[in-house]
Structure formats: C-alpha cells, structure tokens
Amino acid sequence: MVAGLVAIYVTFTGGFGLELSFVPLALGIWALVRIRRSHGHLVGSWLAVAGMLSPVIAAGYFVLQLAVLYALSLFLSPHPDTISHVQFGHNQSLYLDAGYGDSVGIHATGYADVPDGTEGQLQLTGPVSWTCPGKFVSHGVISPDAYMNLPWFKVGDTETVQFYGPRGRYTLTLTIPSLHATVSITLSGGGLGQDAQGNWTPPTAAGCIPSA
Numbered sequence: 001m002v003a004g005l006v007a008i009y010v011t012f013t014g015g016f017g018l019e020l021s022f023v024p025l026a027l028g029i030w031a032l033v034r035i036r037r038s039h040g041h042l043v044g045s046w047l048a049v050a051g052m053l054s055p056v057i058a059a060g061y062f063v064l065q066l067a068v069l070y071a072l073s074l075f076l077s078p079h080p081d082t083i084s085h086v087q088f089g090h091n092q093s094l095y096l097d098a099g100y101g102d103s104v105g106i107h108a109t110g111y112a113d114v115p116d117g118t119e120g121q122l123q124l125t126g127p128v129s130w131t132c133p134g135k136f137v138s139h140g141v142i143s144p145d146a147y148m149n150l151p152w153f154k155v156g157d158t159e160t161v162q163f164y165g166p167r168g169r170y171t172l173t174l175t176i177p178s179l180h181a182t183v184s185i186t187l188s189g190g191g192l193g194q195d196a197q198g199n200w201t202p203p204t205a206a207g208c209i210p211s212a
Contacts, residue, residue: 085147088181095147096174100189105201106163108185110153110174112136118176120153123211124163126170127190128200132161132208136176155205162204164193 081099088094098108108122114136122132134155143149152159153174163170173184193201202208 082185082187083147084183084185086181086183088176089179092179092181093147093150094174094176094181094183095150096172096183096185098172098185098187100187102192104162105192106165106170106172106187106189107160108163108172108174109160110136110183111147111150112153112176112181113150114176114179116151118151119178120174120176122153122155122161123173123175124170124203125173125211126165127168128163128165129211130163130203130208131211132203132205134205134207155203156207158205160204161208164201164203165190166194166200167191 081097084096084098086094092113093111094113095111096108097110098106100106106124108124110120110122112118112120116136116138118136120134120136122134124130124132132155134153136151137154137159138151139159141148155161167188167190169186169188170190171184171186173182175182195201
C-alpha cells in the first residue's frame, strides 16, 4: 500500500522520462498484490482505497506516456531520404540527398567529386520555387558513407538547405553548369512554415532567390 502511494509521488514529481515510469508501474502492481493478499483487512479505510487506486493511476499514466510518445514520433519523425547519383566527366560523381520531415520541411544536401570552390546551383520547383547558387567546399567531416566525404554543396554558410511551402509535389535539381552535370529528385512534402499572414518562411540558406 505504501509502495503504491510512493508510485503516485514518483510518477507526478519531477521531470521523469518514460523509462522511469516503469518504476511507479512496478510499485503500483506490487501494492495491488499486497492488498489482495491482505484478505480484505484493509478494505474500508482511506489507506486501502489509496493503495488500490495508486497502481491504476501509475499504470494509466504509463500508458498515456506511451501514447504521447508514439503520437510525437509519427508527427516529428522525418520521412526516409532519397539519394540520387549521376556520373560525369572522368568517372566523377554528383550526389543529391533530399527528403521531407514534418518538423523541418524539405531538405537537401549535395556532394560532388570536384575541386574545391566549383560553382553549382540548387533549384526547387513546385508550388513555390527557389534558386540557390553556391559552391562545393571540402570539409573535415568523416563519414562511413563514402559519398559524404566528398566536397559538399554550400549556399552561403549552409550545407543542408531547408525549404518551406504548401503541400505538393516538388523537384530538387542540383547542377554543375561548368561540367554539364545534373542530378534531381522529386518528392511530396510541404505544409510547414506559414506565418499568421499566410507568408511562407524563406529557405534557411542566405542567397536563395524566388524563381518562376
């Protein structure tokens, strides 16, 4: 019974996470077992009532946490990225990694086997359209995915550009004009980043300009 009361206290005090809710749940179940084994000697007292309610409250709160966590994972988790790859020139590679996340909008990152400073352009076309000129820049990041170790495409100081706009079908195209190399990805996304006046948030990279 006392353990059941402790379960209530542990459950509702502090900023405990989901993993600690196992503690009040276990304590509450143990309290219920102890009460059942008392053969009704505690029935009728307010302590008995509190002891029987505590595991119910602990278990209910535990289930609620699971439901909230599941709902948040559905809403916030990104959709799987798509990676598109083409070869050009002297067996060189151009990659575009793009996807859509409910909390971050449409995002795109480019990589290419080119000299540092090679100019390129990332274009988004769809319900809203943007053109983002930039350069491929070498970096010190080491990844188990070999293509991510290539110079990445940066627009200003941003290597992963995020776009916002109405829901719909969008095409992202990354080009290297001087080498006649182009790679593109088409995906569905949008619906995030609109303010109270109905305006859409511009891309996260400075230098992107609206395009028709």
